[in-house]
């Protein structure tokens with residue numbers, strides 16, 4: 001059996017692939033692309049919510065939001081580390097993000113004008129992220145699968161805190177409920193877009209499924225998300241902004257309207273409402289943090305020299 005067939009046979013037996021194992025170049029490339037874009041999404045994903053930390057309506061809300069945003073930074077770091085095991089260094093990945101070469105999730109290019117958006121992000125965006133990432137705990141590449149286990153536990157907490165923010169608003173004044181509805185109106189369709197293009201237009205899905213990098217297709221996950229989320233909207237007493245949304249008894253799931261794919265590709269290509277602002281914020285933070293990286297490197301060098309002197 002040649003190397004490629006042997007590799008596929010290992011995948012078919014559900015064995016995990018580890019960093020030092022032989023793997024086809026295109027498997028490695030696909031993983032670097034997906035994991036690094038996932039890492040970038042976590043890091044850029046801190047920005048829309050970070051925007052509300054100083055304006056959270058109570059100390060309890062502020063503590064929870066601060067912890068959530070810190071969790072997202074942690075997820076980005078596990079994911080960069082997982083990508084590094086494939087032979088790409090972090091500086092290259094960051095450079096690709098900062099120069100616009102690498103993508104990050106379209107969802108983080110939308111603005112957060114109201115407090116209800118903190119609820120909608122937790123409920124819908126983390127909800128969609130969980131739907132996509134729980135199956136990734138069984139992805140074929142070991143370090144990515146293991147990183148996902150912890151990420152998913154934390155995302156579940158995020159989803160609940162978002163839902164609870166919206167539940168509180170929905171049980172509050174008319175204005176608060178209207179704020180929650182407006183937020184759902186703005187976040188619903190972008191959340192469905194998080195799952196990527198329809199299967200027929202997804203260039204990577206077939207190969208990624210064969211390698212068990214992806215365990216479900218984009219459309220399968222989107223359908224699961226809609227089916228899980230509609231009953232939650234009913235509990236909140238909110239209306240999902242889709243006139244075509246309808247239970248389909250035969251398929252045992254909801255039918256829903258067509259996504260605006262022109263909007264999706266516009267955002268992916270860098271022309272969404274906040275793309276430029278998000279990228280600028282990341283580049284500025286990276287440049288302002290240069291002295292921290294230099295100081296950490298100098299400290300590490302000094303310690304290394306001291307240890308070498310001790311050994312000598």
Ligand code: FAQ
Nearest residue numbers: 038041042045104105106129193194195196202203204205
């Ligand atoms: N946005 O052939 P496919 C989070 C690109 S984490 C931008 O279907 P694939 C946590 C795709 O890259 C959210 N680009 O690609 C959080 C490809 O372009 P390329 C991120 C998108 O990889 C919560 C092209 O379109 N999650 O939210 C998008 O098989 C709250 C063709 O697409 C992950 O990254 C999009 N929505 O499937 C943080 C999960 N969709 O690379 C803060 C892991 C597609 O050839 C607050 N990733 N594209 O230039 C995945 O599961 C997959 O990569 C998909 C895309 C499903 C995203």
